[in-house]
Amino acid sequence: MKIGLIVFMICASINAFCQNDDKKKHAIDVDAIRETQLTGDVGLRPTIMSAPASAQQVAQLLKKFPGKRYLTFPETRQNSIRLLDSLPKPWLSRTAAELSNFNGSAQPGEYYVFQIGVYAAAQQLDGLTVDIAPLSNAGKVGITDVTCFNTQGVDIAGKSYKKSLTVKSKNVLPLWFGIMVPENAAGLYKGLVHIKPHGLPATTVNINITVKGNKIENHGFNKDDKLSRLAWLNSKIALDNDVTQPYKQLGRKNDEISVLGRTIKLSAEGLPQDIQTYFDKNNQRLLPTSEPILANKMRFVVEQRGKQLQFSPAAISFTDDLPGATRWTTLLKSADVNIAVHGTAEFDGYLGYQLVVTPLKDIMVDDIRLEMPMSPQKSTYMMGLDKEGGFRPEKWNWKWDVLNKDQDEVWMGDVNGGLKIKFKGANYKRQLVNIYYSFGPLNEPESWGNGKKGGIDINTENKGAVLKAYSGSRLLRRGQTYHFNFDLLITPFKLINKSIQFGDRYYHTDIDTTKNFIKTASEHGANIINIHHKKDIYPFLDYPFMDENLPDLKAFIDSSHVHGLKSKVYYTTRELSVNAKEIWAMRSLNNEIIFPGPGINTRTLVNPKGVHPWLAANFKENFIPGWVATFTHGKYKGRQDLAVLTTPDSRMNNFYLEGLDWMCKNIAIDGIYMDDLALDRETMKRARKILDRERPGARIDMHTWNHYNEYGKFASSLNVYMDMLPYIDQLWIGEARNYDTPADYWLIEISGIPFGLTSQMLNKGGNVWRGMNYGITDRLGWFRSKTPEYLWLFWDEHNIEKKEMIGFWDKSNPVRSNNPEVEATIFKGRDEVLISVANYSDKDQKFQLNINWKALNLTPDEVTVEMPEITEFQEKKSIKWNDEIKADAAKGYIIVIKKKVVKVIPLDTNRHG
Template sequence: MRRLFLFCILQCLGAVMLHAQEINYTSCKNCWNADSLGNHRVVVEFKGEGAVAEASIPWRRRDEHSEEKRIIVQDAKSGQKVLNVKIESINREKGIIRFEPTSGKGTYYIYYMPSKNEGRNNYPKGVYLKPEQTASAEWTAKASSTKSTAVVKAIESIDEFNSFYPMEVIATKKETNSLVSKYAGKPFIVFPERRQYSIRMPNDLPYRWVKAGKAATTFIDTTDKGENFTYQLGVYALQNLQDVKVVFSDLKSNGATIAAANMYCINTNGTSYDNKPLVETVNVGSGTVQPMWCGIDIPKDAAAGTYSGTAKVIAAGLAPMTVNIKLVVTNKTTEHGGIDKPWMMTRLKWLNSTLAQENAVIAPYTALQVNDKTISLLGRKIELDENGLPKQIQTFFTPEMTSIASTANNILTEPIHFHITEKNGGQEIKLKNNGLQFTQQQSGTVSWKANSSSSDVQMDVTASIEFDGFLYYSVKLTALNDVALSDIAMHIPFRKSASTYMMGLGQKGGNRPDDFSWKWDVAHKNQDGAWIGSVNAGLQYSLRDEKYVRPLNTNFYLQKPLLLPTSWGNDNKGGINVAQKGDAILANNYSGERSMKKGDVLYYNFTLLITPFHTINTDFQWENRFYHKYNDLNTIKNAGASIINIHHATPINPWINYPFIEWKAMKNYIDTAHQLGLKVKIYNTVRELSNHAYETFALRSLGHEVYSPGKGGGFSWLQEHIDSDYIAAWFVPEIKDAAIINSGMNRWHNYYVEGMNWLTQNVGIDGIYLDDVAFDRITMKRIKRVLTKDGHPGIIDLHSANQYNKSDGFNNSANLYMEHFPYLNRLWFGEYFDYEKNPADFFLTEVSGIPFGLMGEMLQDGGNAWRGMIYGMTSRMPWTDNSDPRYIWKVWDDFGIKGSEMIGCWSPNCPVRTTNDKVLATVYKKNGSALVSIASWADATTDVQLKIDWKALGIDAAKATITAPEIKNFQAGKSFNAQDNIAVEKGKGLLLIIK
């Protein structure tokens, strides 16, 4: 009987004995060109004679349809491709390859998964080469009748990361059947497995499991005191299994106990990203493998010794399978749960973290104050009506956005209200208010409820406001009788002064149109609301389904779009009209005709954000100058920058959104930067996750919780190790970093918060650079809390590519991410933003951040330096060659812009204007001097004169001088009189200093 066994050498290398032949699984880092030959090869040695060598390869491949992939044979001595090759047979278990030994005796390489990348460089489509016929007819005839054996010496991968060994080396069908036959009548088999060997294959057993001829009934491992210990139970279903769970017993050792309460299974239980208990149902299809990742929190005061207990795997209606656990606890104590060793899966506990969930007020915001039915927050107030809806919303920001005044800016002309209209007769159903009741009054959150009713309809309102100005409304409508309705609509009546601009619902940011109409189209458009406002007073509102799930964004909206609200959408009958009605600019949010049976319930949920969020911190803009590139620190300091953004794909942060592998190099860089007075922020978000994450396969075991379902494909590593059912994301070809799209809001956000806390406390990062955002405001608040903990600066800047396109669902970046704006320090909008063709109101609303209390920078092609200065923006070093901001930074410093008052062209109080309304001016005012930015949106070069309010400017006109300083690539030096005509080129402008 032929012997077959597999053993492990040095943890990662091993051998399979098959047909009395030893197979080594090795790696040879970058020993060949993987971009053309693939990631795997078989090393064979030929010692025979003749023109035909035969290699019988027990490769035990996990990939399906192996016969459809090309075989390439290479002569190791010459490096040349062998053309005379004949495939005798290929399947997943074994391949028999005959080839011409062109150099006679020696070594030959057989590449069995060659591929090439097609499509975009950063979104490649890995395509496996099809079989080809290159052998001559003469040699093929000879190969059919004669051969000499070539011995398989090794199965080799391009590097260890690409290796299939040991968990992706499949058991043969015969071996699997033999093992299964020993469990006749059993519904499933359980294979305990160590954490170092993540279970990877859902449809095959690894040979590592079957070589013993049976599954182990006892799991033995070693851990330290205080460790977040983890292990796996691989459930192999022999029939369909429902509701699989793991039940733990206490672990005991000589009177000492580790309680079962310290144990958990991440696949079935945990805490959701929004701090709610999470219970998942795990079903396992017949013939598939489900890893159950289990954890034990080892107490720091646990006595050393060998602890024994059980883990029982149960499925609905079936007898349990028991695994005996023997855990040796050493005398060593591990700090922080061992999270400094993430390759040991010690950070899986982070998935259930509740860190920073308390809704504590975050600076600069202030505690909410309730006075009767009025709630006050930083720079804003909301007065509630008896029905729980807003009666009035006010802001107190000045038009310049530099201070908070005592005079209120009313946003509404009358309360926000619902109209419920009967179909027959068109009569409105009047609801009687039954009173308002506050249910929670805390510094960070105030909640309330109210009830209104008629004989036919009842409306129950539950709502809350948070300290940053976010309101969530759940409006439950219940039919008390059968009713036929022509419409259920919500009216938001804006004052004209608070509705100058509009952004969203397919409307580009800018001046609000006089008459606007919109209809639901969730299949194509990520649109459910808009921002309507002025610079110092406004509202963003969104209409939500009660089962609302945040859709995917940034190129992936169409793969997980919005859920059409049953209420607001009403089978696409709903929509929004915005137009003047009387004194109001009325946002009419209608849902259209419908009937309700007695007892039917509809939820007309919506959210509100009261803008702006805070005053503008102009000094932060002038002091903090970003260098957006990994570079020599002295070079950066000498350039005049003060904050460095470190992207992924850099030596100290190579893997996208997983900055935990090269953290020591990152810390060394940051420590040196701090000594030079520089701050360092890193790229880190959750939209996609590097395939280099240690927890990749543990996360895959959670189904679609963390990784989004999809068509698979992408870079070869993903296809070879993840197989299918994922969305391939950003790829960095230089380092072969292939990311996978996150599914949306899930427990990975808990891990993300913990990770950011760890990086802040242990590596010293000064904040994060967000490249678009794939999480909601709950996670953003948590991130801001951990980043600013213990006095850390916690600087967050947000970049976005323009989202107004098909792949992104035609949304506006500022509208999409407005819920995050309260916690940002700067915007960088962004790629595909057109700074040349778009009008000034677009700059103000979509790019600058000013109506929300923020400032920004320009990106695409370096921006427009003249127009940017109207809003206090420059480009960012050293992003483009077209626009070097250092020359404008020098003007700032020479003038002494720090401490100046920014009075923008949008303010009625701006003391300098021009004689052409298409040539705008913004003033940066100091005692006795002013820096005046002028920029043109006129269609051609035009002459203008300055209209100066000298008294408001605080300068004596008789003694004033007006100078345009020399600025490289911006303007020539020149002096002017107040009455001079000033030529302003199309799309350009000037910086003038008035003293």
């Protein structure tokens, strides 16, 4: 949900059916949006293409072309076709020649775009195909790079595809075309476009492009009105197998695979037999010795009449795609069923499996299931399957319910080692997230779900945990295949970067005007500015590169660099502003980019009584209204920016990546801020590569709303986004988040530490005392936040970045509280130790510290102990290390233990006597 949400919301606490049997149920603050006032000026004026012809006028036009079942209307890019259910008035005067000829003018090197509208005059057009001949100049072929975006493209995996189209009767389909004009082109270029619906004659449109003038800069991508950026839809940028920072090349020796801090050994069946982690208990360094994550090998079981079928595995065949990945296949054979195993391992700790079950005859089975045994040490915590993050219960039973629950995955582990498993079928599609889930829910996997027969049981065995994902009884039919797919993520992904944890200090505000951003950030100790959308320099959601705001945005970023600050831009997927110049072309792509929905009948939390009048008048159908940003100050005061939802895993991802690359090269952004993103992990990986290559040291931070409520369908946010975490630098977790929760919830759902990241707090500034248990603060400038600058000053004064963080979760922590309601994390230096203590109770608590002085390399006699004054955090107090201390409800302290400085009096060699 948009982080600007807070400005438009009222707070309503509800009980969110927390099913944590092993801890107290707690209320979750869910922010309910009050009705948005849809009265603002969108700023998009009608064009000559907005006025519809009357039915009588259309009839008169058709009389001029008797017998034509459909008509074609070539059109320039300047007049984006907006009307889909009627003809625009300017077309009424078209002649037969104008219906079959397009004349345009382009510059050398330009990616030139134009349209052809197809009107179904008499019947629905099915199976419509488009063939484009190369353009020739004086009889010689000169331009071969031509495309119709509606019928051909490149998907997010880099694969080319073609498709045919349907045009409803009395409707218009805008066909959008792109031509890459060579830089040395000049003169008149001619080509042909053949448009043919199934069962009807083809129509040929002559294309005449005159190339003249100077070579255009960057193919026209620098000017939004040329619409050249439509070429970005088919981009393959960063589609390679390189490794991103901070990872290393994947290693493989026979059936053993190594990635950063983790190793995987495969069984003869091609499944993980052993997974080891080398991360220390606080994810701050890699150790020479490892700990097992699995208690035994993973098993895929087919059971018939109470007995497990026995399979003979073939030899595993590997294909190494180094440095980033390796892939393998094997075949498991039995008398009645074969199982093809396809596996992938990547450098970040991702394992992907496709298990294809093929019966050799009709066979009834009792169950097909996956068994995943976790070691006792690496099954302490759990998150997912209707269980909020925290301690794992003794047993857990879960059933598929995709209509009411955004749940298909679970993570189990400890801070320094764990596994997330996500279950997929051949019918998998990425769901819509947060309040929009119900418009695009998960598909129940036809394999694992088996018509509601399937489910997942997690039970304690030998002090560890065994996950059994079962599908239940079914008749396997010969000739059919059954896809039991799943993804594994081995956590943590990377070591915690302490320079990011303690050194990245954000100024992040919802104020419309940016005039004082740099001054405020500098004065209060921030070094990174996040430029949110709904700003005078960045007005429109997820479209930072509008011509009208780009000069101001670039000037701001340049100025921030002069002042020693970094500037990042809000840039995510999931929604797109209707102000984007390409929006009409994207709308023409048959729901490929704009997610289809109830249109004007849509009701959401943002729009409980209906959509904005502009959307009703212009989009009408097949859309879902997204965020509404209302400007209250600055150059856009009185305006509203509207957004519509985009389709996950579409070519919009390619467009997004090229936009990121363009911003790196042209306005020198220092990274991106992502908000409840809708990306797949491959696109996220590509985004990381672009930043690593173009802006080394650039940051990606991600915010997520708390999805664990009736609106988000009870999903744990970090489960939803975990496959993105390897490429993210920092989290911002807090919107609709209840911080009055136990320490195990904080550790798993908020801190980011079990995944090799750290987080920051949001809602009402979070809880600064509990936050210090994880080395996190809130952000400067956000609505109702505290001011973290005083903790930043304390961190700098005590060189916290150079100290070793040892968390309360680490049993070897030398400092322990004697009260289970009070937790202690230390930041250990050679001569100084900072102790963060936090009360997780809603009542005052007394506690004493038990200190292992030997482990600290100190003695009680050689140290001083104090609570220093920290503004907005604590008053200065003199204490003794073994005092009984009272911690107020939901608060805490930072205690400093410091080795005394021994003063050495120099010998005065000039004295005599």
